[in-house]
Amino acid sequence: MALRCGGSWLLSGFRRVVGTSLYAQRLNFIPVRMSSSGPGDEVEEFDLIVIGGGSGGLACAKEAAQLGAKVVVLDYVKPTPLGTKWGIGGTCVNVGCIPKKLMHQAALLGEAIDDARHFGWNVPEKQVITHDWAKLVGAVQDHIKSVNWVTRVELRDKKVKYVNGSGFFQDKNIVAACLNSGQVKCFKGNKIVIAVGGRPRYPDIPGAVEYGITSDDLFSLSSPPCKTMVVGAGYIGLECAGFLNGLGYEATVMIRSVPLRGFDQEMARMVCEEMQERGVKFLHTTVPEKVVKNEDGRLTVHWRNVKDSTTGCDVYDTVLFATGRRATTQDLNLDKVGVKYDKESGKIYTENEETTASDIFAIGDVIQDKPELTPVAIHAGRLLAHRLYSGGSECMDYTNVATTVFTPLEYGTVGMSEETAMQKCGEDNVEVYHAYYKPTEFFVPQRDPSRCFVKVVCERCEPQKILGMHFLGPNAGEVIQGFAAAMKCGLTYKALKNTVGIHPTVAEEFTRIRVTKRSGLDPKPQSCCS
Numbered sequence: 001m002a003l004r005c006g007g008s009w010l011l012s013g014f015r016r017v018v019g020t021s022l023y024a025q026r027l028n029f030i031p032v033r034m035s036s037s038g039p040g041d042e043v044e045e046f047d048l049i050v051i052g053g054g055s056g057g058l059a060c061a062k063e064a065a066q067l068g069a070k071v072v073v074l075d076y077v078k079p080t081p082l083g084t085k086w087g088i089g090g091t092c093v094n095v096g097c098i099p100k101k102l103m104h105q106a107a108l109l110g111e112a113i114d115d116a117r118h119f120g121w122n123v124p125e126k127q128v129i130t131h132d133w134a135k136l137v138g139a140v141q142d143h144i145k146s147v148n149w150v151t152r153v154e155l156r157d158k159k160v161k162y163v164n165g166s167g168f169f170q171d172k173n174i175v176a177a178c179l180n181s182g183q184v185k186c187f188k189g190n191k192i193v194i195a196v197g198g199r200p201r202y203p204d205i206p207g208a209v210e211y212g213i214t215s216d217d218l219f220s221l222s223s224p225p226c227k228t229m230v231v232g233a234g235y236i237g238l239e240c241a242g243f244l245n246g247l248g249y250e251a252t253v254m255i256r257s258v259p260l261r262g263f264d265q266e267m268a269r270m271v272c273e274e275m276q277e278r279g280v281k282f283l284h285t286t287v288p289e290k291v292v293k294n295e296d297g298r299l300t301v302h303w304r305n306v307k308d309s310t311t312g313c314d315v316y317d318t319v320l321f322a323t324g325r326r327a328t329t330q331d332l333n334l335d336k337v338g339v340k341y342d343k344e345s346g347k348i349y350t351e352n353e354e355t356t357a358s359d360i361f362a363i364g365d366v367i368q369d370k371p372e373l374t375p376v377a378i379h380a381g382r383l384l385a386h387r388l389y390s391g392g393s394e395c396m397d398y399t400n401v402a403t404t405v406f407t408p409l410e411y412g413t414v415g416m417s418e419e420t421a422m423q424k425c426g427e428d429n430v431e432v433y434h435a436y437y438k439p440t441e442f443f444v445p446q447r448d449p450s451r452c453f454v455k456v457v458c459e460r461c462e463p464q465k466i467l468g469m470h471f472l473g474p475n476a477g478e479v480i481q482g483f484a485a486a487m488k489c490g491l492t493y494k495a496l497k498n499t500v501g502i503h504p505t506v507a508e509e510f511t512r513i514r515v516t517k518r519s520g521l522d523p524k525p526q527s528c529c530s
């Protein structure tokens, strides 16, 4: 059945939504010109409408189409206040995991140049070797564009209709899309998946939006960021400060409370200490008060210490806000269709990805209290497609999802932090094994291994089920991934101890870990072959 898409109600509906979004207006996010489809236009019907073509939305759409559903994906990127925009694929591909990992790799290579000299390479003196920011950005953006292209081809091959438009609910099963041309198109869906992800927040201080940037701008900056103030010491703030410092730019991190809140705090402290040793500066218990643009174009950041109320300021070339993210739900018209969400974070309440409205689902970063990670969004999207279109019953398991913070010395983790385990199980019921280690590759260049560290948090009673694993060192992501699978299978300390390691690797350190914190013994590095 074809529906009519009446021009006037569409337009007034959209205006009402726009009118409620001060944030969007402030950031100039809303397309200005708009004309709805004519009264005679047909509303195309789909089994599934996916709003948001990022990691989760695309995975769900492609899987559903493979299972025979007729699917449309709407994706639209609102430019940042600086005007940065990008193509299909969402945060991970365009302004998240991928460009971040490439820049992290660029920074690690700088370090490897120094190491190479010790391994016999005749590397010119450091002063002669320079880094070309524009070249790095060019290479990163070329890769991203190729992924955007492949994504569009894949959608076409899998018969998923792609619409480059900003979607919002007109009704429980009608989604309108505001296109770049200003035209509004309507789609009817039996089921609708919200996968709009989130965008960085700016603190509400003078000059933040006008002069600051976020991770949405960093990876495509045409000129080098030079001396940078990174506000926020979460996952993204520390990663960005780490690679900027590695690329040779002065980086300062402003920490409001603790670094990496929610992560194991012993590990978080070591991550920061190690960064500090490499030259990253830290301003503790400090918040920004305003950013002022100077006559020479540089930026003065004024701050206040939240503990002793002292104030200070310094001049920077770039101010990067990494102060958390907000779900992009403000313009979706969720109230109209009965989808409940947290007004502050914008995140949607779900149970097994079902929202409070029937036949409307949500996946990925947009859902409340779940890890904001690409593989989480993808896995949840695929499982949801199977439940909807192939009689599947498996639900997403959000526990024990592994992650890695790609700081210069990487921190990989799965399961509980020491603090959480103590709190949940009680101190007497938890055993913590820990060890420092020296990676073999650090010996020749004599790199300082003082913070290469592993920790295993487990139940105290036999067979000592493992609750959390923490790894600080090179290639942490690669190391922790396999142990995450083992934990899914119920890994115990006994089984870990009986696992024969691969020598010489850094991952084998988990199989050699013997010293408990309770024993008070020194967790210093073991000899190479002990």
Ligand code: FAD
Residues within 6 Å of the ligand: 051, 052, 053, 054, 055, 056, 057, 074, 075, 076, 077, 078, 088, 089, 090, 091, 092, 093, 095, 096, 097, 098, 100, 165, 166, 167, 168, 195, 196, 197, 198, 215, 236, 328, 331, 332, 363, 364, 365, 366, 371, 372, 373, 374, 375, 377
């Ligand atoms: P997104 O990928 O954000 O996709 C949502 C899409 O919907 C976007 O394209 C958006 O523009 C679009 N959209 C929004 N509103 C509308 C609308 N109304 N209509 C149409 N389209 C709309 N995760 C990891 O696992 N590993 C990492 O190393 C990692 N590093 C990161 C580094 C950075 C700097 C950042 C910012 C994030 C990182 N993440 C990482 C997190 C990861 O990127 C996200 O968890 C993931 O992208 C979430 O996927 P999603 O599908 O929920 O949303």
Ligand code: NA7
Residues within 6 Å of the ligand: 203, 204, 231, 232, 233, 234, 235, 236, 237, 254, 255, 256, 257, 258, 259, 260, 261, 286, 287, 288, 322, 323, 324, 325, 371, 372, 373
């Ligand atoms: P996080 O992990 O929420 O970190 C945000 C950081 O910004 C955190 O250190 C906050 O301090 C700090 N913050 C927040 N608001 C302010 C203000 N107003 N002033 C100073 N500092 C502030 O977000 P990320 O963006 O790093 O990462 C989000 C996810 O993206 C992450 O989980 C990855 O999966 C990908 P606080 O601890 O609140 O005191």
